Amino acid sequence: MPDSQTATAVTVNLVYLARLREAFGRAGEPLILPGNEVSVTAILAALRARGGAFAAELAPGRAVRVAVNHALVAVDSPVRDGDEVALLPPVTGG
Amino acid sequence: MTVRVQTADFDAGQEIASLRGGDMRVGAVATFIGTVRDVNDAAHVASLTLEHYPGMTEKALEAIVAEAKGRFDILDALVIHRVGTLAPADQIVLVVVTSSHRGEAFDACRFLMDYLKTRAPFWKKETTPLGTRWVDARASDDEAAARWDPPSAPR
Numbered sequence: 001m002p003d004s005q006t007a008t009a010v011t012v013n014l015v016y017l018a019r020l021r022e023a024f025g026r027a028g029e030p031l032i033l034p035g036n037e038v039s040v041t042a043i044l045a046a047l048r049a050r051g052g053a054f055a056a057e058l059a060p061g062r063a064v065r066v067a068v069n070h071a072l073v074a075v076d077s078p079v080r081d082g083d084e085v086a087l088l089p090p091v092t093g094g
Numbered sequence: 095m096t097v098r099v100q101t102a103d104f105d106a107g108q109e110i111a112s113l114r115g116g117d118m119r120v121g122a123v124a125t126f127i128g129t130v131r132d133v134n135d136a137a138h139v140a141s142l143t144l145e146h147y148p149g150m151t152e153k154a155l156e157a158i159v160a161e162a163k164g165r166f167d168i169l170d171a172l173v174i175h176r177v178g179t180l181a182p183a184d185q186i187v188l189v190v191v192t193s194s195h196r197g198e199a200f201d202a203c204r205f206l207m208d209y210l211k212t213r214a215p216f217w218k219k220e221t222t223p224l225g226t227r228w229v230d231a232r233a234s235d236d237e238a239a240a241r242w243d244p245p246s247a248p249r
Contacts, residue, residue, distance in 0.1 A: 093216025
């Protein structure tokens, strides 16, 4: 365990797309979480804890997919400092 | 193997000729063009705005094309997807596959569209007389893509 002298944090760059961008009122933001490595699950939990549109849109069971550095990942995937973490509503192209 | 994301329209004839090149091994060319309907979910659609996730979109399309190349005996493939605001009857997406024989060309073309619909980061927003709305994903699209999952279901 790191002590207070070496405590670290992970900063990720969140990107919100399509419906989520409109619901959250922003295209993205940096998010700082304590630790050397965090999971997608921890990021989603931190966002849900804000309540409002974040809690509603990211509620368990809502179909939101996550891409880390432009690749779709499972929610238990690790995320590292500097990663770009995008939240994607179900895609509707074609 | 080429993928392009663009606001400009495309000319399918020109793209097909370019993909075929002078390749004498080509015996089959399968093409799919998706276009904008004027009615969706019982509402008149005045326009459709397509947005995507720049940086990821091209990678996702390239991965889908690479997957098709691995699964089917095809010679070449092209995917063009438009973004921006489109009107009814406008072209949205073009998929072209060349192969020596039609079966592989048909299958690969359908596979590319089924995977694109469920894996490429594009989103449609419709403008109707009632306002704008994000288009909902369809369960039928997931089912279409799942048909290609191993172990392969009968098709």
